[in-house]
Amino acid sequence: MLQKEIEARLARYQDPYLGKDLVSAKAIKRITVNGGGVEIEISLGYPFEGRKARMIAEIETLLAPLVEGKTLAVRLSSQIDAHNGRQGVSGLANxxxxxxxxxxxxxxxxxxxxxxxxxxxxxxxxxxxxxxxxxxxxxxxxxxxxxxxxxxxxxxxxxxxxxxxxxxxxxxxxxxxxxxxxxxxxxxxxxxxxxxxxxxxxxxxxxxxxxxxxxxxxxxxxxxxxxxxxxxxxxxxxxxxxxxxxxxxxxxxxxxxxxxxxxxxxxxxxxxxxxxxxxxxxxxxxxxxxxxxxxxxxxxxxxxxxxxxxxxxxxxxxxxxxxxxxxxxxxxxxxxxxxxxxxxxxxxxARFPKVVVQHTSPGQVKTEE
Structure with a gap:
C-alpha cells in the first residue's frame, strides 16, 4: 500500500525539462519499503548534476507526510541513451x-x-x-x-x-x-x-x-x-x-x-x-x-x-x-x-550484431556475425 501511495505522490512531481511527471516519464526504477526504511531509485534521460540536490530535497518534502517515522533515501541518476536523428546514416560506436x-x-x-x-x-x-x-x-x-x-x-x-x-x-x-x-x-x-x-x-x-x-x-x-x-x-x-x-x-x-x-x-x-x-x-x-x-x-x-x-x-x-x-x-x-x-x-x-550474408554457391547461403 505504501509503495502505491508513494508512486501516486511521485506522479505529482513534474520534471520541468521533460515536461512530464516522474511516472509518465518512466523515471522511477524502484521503490523499496523495508521495515523502517524507504528507498527510491529514479533515473532520468538527461544529465542534471546541477539540480540534483534541489530535486532530492523537493521529493523528500513531497513524500514527508507518507514516510513519517521512517528513513527515506532518494537516489537519482541519469541514463543517457542513443537517439534517432537523421535516418539511414550509421552511428558511431563510441x-x-x-x-x-x-x-x-x-x-x-x-x-x-x-x-x-x-x-x-x-x-x-x-x-x-x-x-x-x-x-x-x-x-x-x-x-x-x-x-x-x-x-x-x-x-x-x-x-x-x-x-x-x-x-x-x-x-x-x-x-x-x-x-x-x-x-x-x-x-x-x-x-x-x-x-x-x-x-x-x-x-x-x-x-x-x-x-x-x-x-x-x-x-x-x-x-x-x-x-x-x-x-x-x-x-x-x-x-x-x-x-x-x-x-x-x-x-x-x-x-x-x-x-x-x-x-x-x-x-x-x-x-x-x-x-x-x-x-x-x-x-x-x-x-x-x-x-x-x-x-x-x-x-x-x-x-x-x-x-x-x-x-x-x-x-x-x-x-x-x-x-x-x-x-x-x-x-x-x-x-x-x-x-x-x-x-x-x-x-x-548499436545493440544488434552486424550480420553479413555471403553467397557461397547456388542453393547455399553462408551467414556470419
Missing part, C-alpha cells in the same frame, strides 16, 4: 548522440555558444566531446586554451585533445595557426568525415559539432554524412540574422534532422557599471523564430564583454566561474537540450 550547432551565417557567436554548451553538458555530469567543423576558421583550440597542441596517432586513430574534461578535435590541431585553408567543398567534406570517424572518441554521451556558417555544399555534406541526433540553432535578435538563420532551419528540415531549439545570442547589452540592459540588436527575434518553426527557445545570452574575453582567452566562464551567472545560464540551456533530445525515439542499432 558516441551516443551527435548535436550539430549551426547558425546559417557568421558573426552570431556560434562557436562561443558551442564550446560553452559542451562544457555545460560536461558540468552537468555527461561525457562530452566537441568537433570543430568550421574548417576555414577553426576557433575551438583557442577557446579551449589548447592552441599549438597536436593529437597523437594511435592504432590508426587520432587521440582527441582533452581540456576541462572535454574531448576535442579540430583541423586547427593539424595545421599551422596562420596557414590558409584553400580547399574546395568535397575536400573539406572528406576531411571532416575523417576527423569524425578516425578520432578515438572515448564513450561519449554527446558530441557537439560546431558547424561552419552558411547553408552551402559543405554544410549539406556534413549533415548528410554525419549521424546527427539533433541540431541547435544560434541566432541574434536582429532581422538580418533571422533571414539567414531561417535558411538553416529549412536546411535541417529538408535533411530530416530534428531541430532541438533556438538559442538567442547577444540578446541585450548589460552595462556592468549601471546595470542597464540595452537591446542593441533589437529584441524578440529568437522568440519569433522559435514560434515560426514551433521550436523551443532554449535561452538568451546577453552581450557581455566578460563572456567574450574569457572564452577568447581559453578560459570559458563555465570552467572559471562554476557558480557564475553565465554558467547557470549555459547549464540551464544544456539541461533543456539534453531533455528534449531524450524525448526522441531511442536508437537501438
Amino acid at each position: 558516441v551516443k548522440n551527435i548535436i550539430a550547432v549551426g547558425s546559417g551565417k557568421g558573426g552570431v557567436g556560434k562557436s562561443t555558444i558551442a564550446v560553452n554548451l559542451a562544457l555545460a553538458l560536461a558540468h552537468e555530469g555527461a561525457r562530452v566531446g566537441i568537433l570543430d567543423a568550421d574548417i576555414y576558421g577553426p576557433s575551438q583550440p583557442a577557446m579551449l586554451g589548447s592552441s599549438g597542441e597536436r593529437p597523437v596517432l594511435k592504432e590508426k586513430s587520432l587521440l582527441p585533445i582533452i581540456r576541462y574534461g572535454l574531448q576535442s578535435m579540430s583541423i586547427g590541431y593539424l595545421i599551422d595557426e596562420d596557414a590558409p585553408m584553400v580547399w574546395r567543398g568535397p575536400m573539406i567534406g572528406k576531411a571532416m568525415q575523417q576527423l569524425l570517424h578516425d578520432t578515438a572518441w572515448d564513450a561519449l554521451d554527446y558530441l557537439i559539432v560546431d558547424l561552419p556558417p552558411g547553408t552551402g555544399d559543405i554544410q549539406l555534406t556534413l549533415c548528410q554524412k554525419m549521424p546527427v541526433s539533433g541540431a541547435v540553432i544560434v541566432t541574434t535578435p536582429q532581422d538580418l540574422a533571422l533571414l539567414d538563420v531561417r535558411r538553416a532551419c529549412e536546411m535541417f528540415n529538408k535533411l530530416n534532422v530534428p531541430i532541438i531549439g533556438v538559442i538567442e545570442n547577444m540578446s541585450h547589452y548589460h552595462c556592468p557599471h549601471c546595470g542597464h540592459d540595452e537591446p542593441v540588436f533589437g529584441q524578440g527575434g529568437g522568440a519569433k523564430l522559435a514560434e515560426q518553426y514551433q521550436l523551443a527557445l532554449l535561452g538568451s545570452i546577453p552581450l557581455d564583454i566578460r563572456l567574450r574575453e574569457m572564452t577568447d582567452s581559453g578560459n570559458p566562464p563555465v570552467t572559471q566561474e562554476p557558480e557564475g551567472q553565465h554558467t547557470g545560464t549555459f547549464c540551464e540551456i544544456a539541461r533543456k537540450v539534453a531533455a528534449i533530445l531524450a524525448l526522441q525515439a531511442r536508437d537501438y542499432s
Whole structure:
C-alpha cells in the first residue's frame, strides 16, 4: 500500500525539462519499503548534476507526510541513451548522440555558444566531446586554451585533445595557426568525415559539432554524412540574422534532422557599471523564430564583454566561474537540450550484431556475425 501511495505522490512531481511527471516519464526504477526504511531509485534521460540536490530535497518534502517515522533515501541518476536523428546514416560506436550547432551565417557567436554548451553538458555530469567543423576558421583550440597542441596517432586513430574534461578535435590541431585553408567543398567534406570517424572518441554521451556558417555544399555534406541526433540553432535578435538563420532551419528540415531549439545570442547589452540592459540588436527575434518553426527557445545570452574575453582567452566562464551567472545560464540551456533530445525515439542499432550474408554457391547461403 505504501509503495502505491508513494508512486501516486511521485506522479505529482513534474520534471520541468521533460515536461512530464516522474511516472509518465518512466523515471522511477524502484521503490523499496523495508521495515523502517524507504528507498527510491529514479533515473532520468538527461544529465542534471546541477539540480540534483534541489530535486532530492523537493521529493523528500513531497513524500514527508507518507514516510513519517521512517528513513527515506532518494537516489537519482541519469541514463543517457542513443537517439534517432537523421535516418539511414550509421552511428558511431563510441558516441551516443551527435548535436550539430549551426547558425546559417557568421558573426552570431556560434562557436562561443558551442564550446560553452559542451562544457555545460560536461558540468552537468555527461561525457562530452566537441568537433570543430568550421574548417576555414577553426576557433575551438583557442577557446579551449589548447592552441599549438597536436593529437597523437594511435592504432590508426587520432587521440582527441582533452581540456576541462572535454574531448576535442579540430583541423586547427593539424595545421599551422596562420596557414590558409584553400580547399574546395568535397575536400573539406572528406576531411571532416575523417576527423569524425578516425578520432578515438572515448564513450561519449554527446558530441557537439560546431558547424561552419552558411547553408552551402559543405554544410549539406556534413549533415548528410554525419549521424546527427539533433541540431541547435544560434541566432541574434536582429532581422538580418533571422533571414539567414531561417535558411538553416529549412536546411535541417529538408535533411530530416530534428531541430532541438533556438538559442538567442547577444540578446541585450548589460552595462556592468549601471546595470542597464540595452537591446542593441533589437529584441524578440529568437522568440519569433522559435514560434515560426514551433521550436523551443532554449535561452538568451546577453552581450557581455566578460563572456567574450574569457572564452577568447581559453578560459570559458563555465570552467572559471562554476557558480557564475553565465554558467547557470549555459547549464540551464544544456539541461533543456539534453531533455528534449531524450524525448526522441531511442536508437537501438548499436545493440544488434552486424550480420553479413555471403553467397557461397547456388542453393547455399553462408551467414556470419
